[in-house]
Amino acid sequence: MTGKAAIDGLDRGVLLEALIALAEAAGDIVWRHFVEGATVTIKPDESPVTAADHAAEAAILAGLAEVAPHIPIVAEEEAAAGRVPDVDGAFFLVDPLDGTKEFIRRGNDFTVNIGLIEQGAPTMGVVYAPARNALYWGDATIGQAWRADRAPDAPRAAERRIAVRDPHTPPCAVASRSHADPATAAWLDAGGICDCVSVGSSLKFALVASGEADVYPRTGPTMEWDTAAGDALLRAAGGTTLDPDNRPFRYGKPGFRNTGFVAAGRYRPAPLRPFIRD
Structure with a gap:
């Protein structure tokens, strides 16, 4: 079906x-x-x-x-x-x-x-x-x-x-209050992103979708129910969510478990893979 x-x-x-x-x-x-x-x-x-x-x-x-x-x-x-x-x-x-x-x-x-x-x-x-x-x-x-x-x-x-916005210079990232980690910081530094808003839950997707931020990186694991609604909202607003290799983020994975991802508006992010330790 x-x-x-x-x-x-x-x-x-x-x-x-x-x-x-x-x-x-x-x-x-x-x-x-x-x-x-x-x-x-x-x-x-x-x-x-x-x-x-x-x-x-x-x-x-x-x-x-x-x-x-x-x-x-x-x-x-x-x-x-x-x-x-x-x-x-x-x-x-x-x-x-x-x-x-x-x-x-x-x-x-x-x-x-x-x-x-x-x-x-x-x-x-x-x-x-x-x-x-x-x-x-x-x-x-x-x-x-x-x-x-x-x-x-x-x-x-x-x-x-x-709707998502054209990227600001420098871009503004949104990140989790409770899941900050060195890998995310390294990815942000590599992209020259120094403006970062801290917020919890799926509101991170909502801020990108509504044009209040440009990108949301997540290097740690999540579950699909954590991300599905916010991801759909972002895609509806003109954004995208990518897996660590910059491929479209997919659902229905084994155990409904997510690896890292980057959710973005019109900003084009670098791959997350080099910054994730499997």
Whole structure:
């Protein structure tokens, strides 16, 4: 089954609006846990998980099962529990709370992420940052992306189109607050990039997509649900995500694990491979 065939019968605009509504609802759940305080436990891989992660994911899974019951869903907490469907063609990647450590620290850089993969590429994505009142979405198949202000439990404000920008001189990079490393610093230095904005979660993709930064390098490993929604948003806004050898970044890899990547707008990055230790 091809990715295209897998969503036949679904209107793309209707599906995207459904994904936006699900991200908003999940963001409201996350926000209520943020305000009231969420129980934290430690998973077998020693990463934290909260009641907000579980509640938001359950809401997204239930909603996706209604709007697109024939499309498999790979979700972070389901995968952590060993429940991973076989994927062949289109599938959803869900991270109900990207930036859990930021959430626990009472920061504001956590997001809800829902992405659609078709034929190995992210084609549709929604990123919602409830603590920042920022909602982003896009469809790469039509090359359009949007942003709207949206406070938790409040109506969505007017949307506006977003797009990547022409590179600044020197280019501005965006990097993670919690995953800074010497390899990233070396890559930035080699490219003469001295302006760097630090932000957490999938907001790094959103900043490049909305023309607030030029490039986002990541030398360390991530999971596909961490990147799918933001990557789709970036591609919809005119950007691209490349693997360490500057080839198009693909999804549906073994274990849904990512190696390093570079996400960029119109900036043309050097390969990341020489800076990564396998």
